Amino acid sequence: MIILITGASHTGKTVLAQRLLEKYKYPYLSIDHLKMGLIRSGNTNLTPEDDDELTDYLWPIVCEMIKTAIENKQHMIVEGCYVSPEWKNNFTEEYLRNIRFICLAMTEDYIEEHFDDIIRYESEVESRIVEADCSIENLKQCNRWFIDAFSAAGDKITLIKDDYEKTLMEEFLQNARGGCI
Template identity: 50%
Template sequence: MIVIITGASHTGKTALAQKFLEAYHYPVLSIDLLKMGLIRSRQTELTPDDDLELEYYLWPIVSEMIKTAIENNQNLIVEGCYIPARWYTSFTEEYLKHIHSYCLVMSQDYIKGNFDSIKEFASVIESRLDDSWCTLESTLTENAAYENAFVESKYQKVIYIDTDYDVSNCLEDFNDDSKT
C-alpha cells in the first residue's frame, strides 16, 4: 500500500508521515530529502527555491518509484509538496487501487488564528535552518492554492484543518480502507 501526503509548507506533512510510520511501520520517502540529495550532489542546477520546476523534475522520478513499490508489493509513505494536483494521471487503475492520498489544507481562519503555533511546530520532525521566508501572507496564499488545486476526487482526500489541528482521521480512514 502507498500513502501519499501532500499540502502546503507547514501543514504537517512530515509529522503525519511520522504518525503513519509509527502506526504501520511503512518506510517514508521524503521528497524534500530526495530534492536536497539531487541538488547537493549537483545532479540538477535547480535550487530549493525553484518550486514549480522541482515539481516537474521530481514527480516523474517519484511516480516511477511508487510504481516499482507497488509492483514489488512494498508499502511506502511518500510525503512532500512536489506532488502535482493531478498526480493520479501518472497511474493506471491497477496502480491507483494501491494508493491512498491525502492533501493537508489549513483554512484562512485557522492560519490567522494560529500562525504563531504553525511557525512554532515547523521543526517538530525536521530542523528548518532558515524559516524566515514563511510569513502569514505566504502561508495564506500557499494554502489557498492547494485548496483550489486539490479538489476532492475519488483518488485523493483533502484534509481540511479549520478549528483544531487533528489529522488522526487520516490514520482512521486509512485503517478502515485498508481492511476492505
C-alpha cells in the first residue's frame, strides 16, 4: 500500500506521515528531502522557490518510485506538496488500487482564526527555515489552489476547518479502515 499525502504548505502533511510511520512502520519519502538533495547536489538549477517547475521536475521521479514500490509489494508513505493534480493519469488502475490518496487543506476561516498556532507548530516534526513570506494571505492563496486544483481533478480534500487534531485523527482512523495495516 502506498499512502500519498499532499496539500498546501503548513497543513500537517509531515505530521500525518510521521504518525502513520509510527503506527504502521511504513517507511516514508519526503518529497522535500528529494528536492533538497537534488538542489544541493547540483543535479538541478531549480531553487526551493520554483514550486511549479519543481512539481514538473520531481513528480515523474516520484511516480516511478511509487510504481517500483507497488511492483515490489512494498508499503510506503510519500508526502509533499509537489504532487500534480493530474496524479492519477500517471498510473494504471492496477497501480491506483494500491494507492491511498490524501490531500490536506485549511479553510480561510481556519487560517484566520489559527494563524498563530499554524506558525507555532510549523516545526512540529522537522525543523523548518522560518518563511518570511508565510502570511495569512499566502496561506489562503496556497490552500485555495490545492482545494480548487485537486477538487477539479475529482479528488476528495481533507478540509481542516475547525479542530486540527480531530481532523487529522479522523484521517488517521480512516486510513486504518482503508486497509493500510
